[in-house]
Amino acid sequence: DAGVTQSPTHLIKTRGQHVTLRCSPISGHKSVSWYQQVLGQGPQFIFQYYEKEERGRGNFPDRFSARQFPNYSSELNVNALLLGDSALYLCASSSSGDSTDTQYFGPGTRLTVL
Amino acid sequence: GQQVMQIPQYQHVQEGEDFTTYCNSSTTLSNIQWYKQRPGGHPVFLIQLVKSGEVKKQKRLTFQFGEAKKNSSLHITATQTTDVGTYFCALNSGTYKYIFGTGTRLKVLA
Numbered sequence: 001d002a003g004v005t006q007s008p009t010h011l012i013k014t015r016g017q018h019v020t021l022r023c024s025p026i027s028g029h030k031s032v033s034w035y036q037q038v039l040g041q042g043p044q045f046i047f048q049y050y051e052k053e054e055r056g057r058g059n060f061p062d063r064f065s066a067r068q069f070p071n072y073s074s075e076l077n078v079n080a081l082l083l084g085d086s087a088l089y090l091c092a093s094s095s096s097g098d099s100t101d102t103q104y105f106g107p108g109t110r111l112t113v114l
Numbered sequence: 115g116q117q118v119m120q121i122p123q124y125q126h127v128q129e130g131e132d133f134t135t136y137c138n139s140s141t142t143l144s145n146i147q148w149y150k151q152r153p154g155g156h157p158v159f160l161i162q163l164v165k166s167g168e169v170k171k172q173k174r175l176t177f178q179f180g181e182a183k184k185n186s187s188l189h190i191t192a193t194q195t196t197d198v199g200t201y202f203c204a205l206n207s208g209t210y211k212y213i214f215g216t217g218t219r220l221k222v223l224a
Contacts, residue, residue, distance in 0.1 A: 033212065042120075042202050042214035043157065056210030090156055099206035100145055100164065105156040 002027070004093050004106035012112045013081050021076045021109045023091030029104075031055075031097030032074040034066055035090040037108070043090055049074055050097045078111075086113045120203060120215035128223050133190040135218035137203030144206065146186045148177060151217075152199040160188075160201075193222045 005024045013019050025032050031050040035043035048056035049068035068074045072093075078085055088108045094101035117140045127133050137146065145164045149157040161170055163179035163186060170177045176189040190197055203215040 035212075035214075042217045044214070045212045048210045048212075050210075056212075058211060092157075097210060100162065102147075102159045102162065103157075103204075103212070104159065105149075108156050 004091055004104050006089075006091050006106040006109050008109060009107070010110045010112075012114060014114050015081055015083060017081050018077065018079045019081060019111060021078075021089050021091075021111070022073065023076070023093075023106060024073045025091075025093030026104055029093040029095055030072055031094045031101070032068055032072065033092045033094070033097070033103065034074070034076045035092065036060070036085075037088040037090055039087070046076070048097055055097060081113045083113050086111060118203065118205060118213050118215040120218055122218055123216065124219045124221070126221045126223060127193050129195060130192050133193050133197070133220055135188050135201050135220075137186045137188075137215050139184050139205060141184070143183045146179060147204045148186070148188055149202045149204060149214075150199050151202065155199075157202060157214075190220075193220070195222050195224055198222050 007022045033048040034046040036046055037043045045058040046060050047066045052068045063079045066076045088110050090108045091106045092103040094103045119138045121136050147162045148160040150160055151157045161177050166183050167181045168179040174191045178187045188201055200217040200219045202217045205213055
């Protein structure tokens with residue numbers, strides 16, 4: 001079975017641009033979470049989606065948005081990019097997104113903002 | 115807000131030595147998860163602890179949940195070069211928000 005997939009693998013953008021990152025969860029998983037991991041730090045929670053509804057949101061500005069599609073895949077959008085948005089963006093899928101669920105992480109998208 | 119402290123931040127050990135990382139929360143936890151992230155990789159789930167005082171073992175890895183459910187530890191016996199990576203604890207804040215610890219970066223010297 002395929003694991004969590006993310007695209008693109010790497011991305012270079014300039015300040016002020018917007019970016020869309022994509023994630024496909026493990027088959028059968030209905031929950032997708034997004035994390036930002038700055039080099040040398042732990043993953044920071046951005047969003048959790050379950051059954052197309054936002055169920056949790058971290059302390060990120062409104063420039064960050066996401067959505068989940070009927071097939072449970074998800075997109076993370078970031079507008080008006082700042083240099084500080086440079087990071088590894090991780091997607092994690094889980095069966096239900098409950099606190100005791102195991103999260104399976106994708107390989108991530110490395111975003112560089114110049 | 116809820117805080118998760120993880121110590122030490124870095125640990126260099128000789129191959130064959132033991133290693134322990136500690137995770138401390140400011141609040142009582144319902145459960146805690148541990149993840150390992152290899153250099154250049156993504157976090158991989160290791161284990162989940164739920165019960166007060168719970169101890170779980172995976173080969174050379176021993177995970178413990180504190181009696182008060184505010185702290186946890188991961189102990190590796192006789193480290194190997196394959197243990198290299200960053201170990202994170204992670205907890206759910208109760209409102210579908212997940213908080214990862216700062217991580218402990220382990221380097222094993224052959």
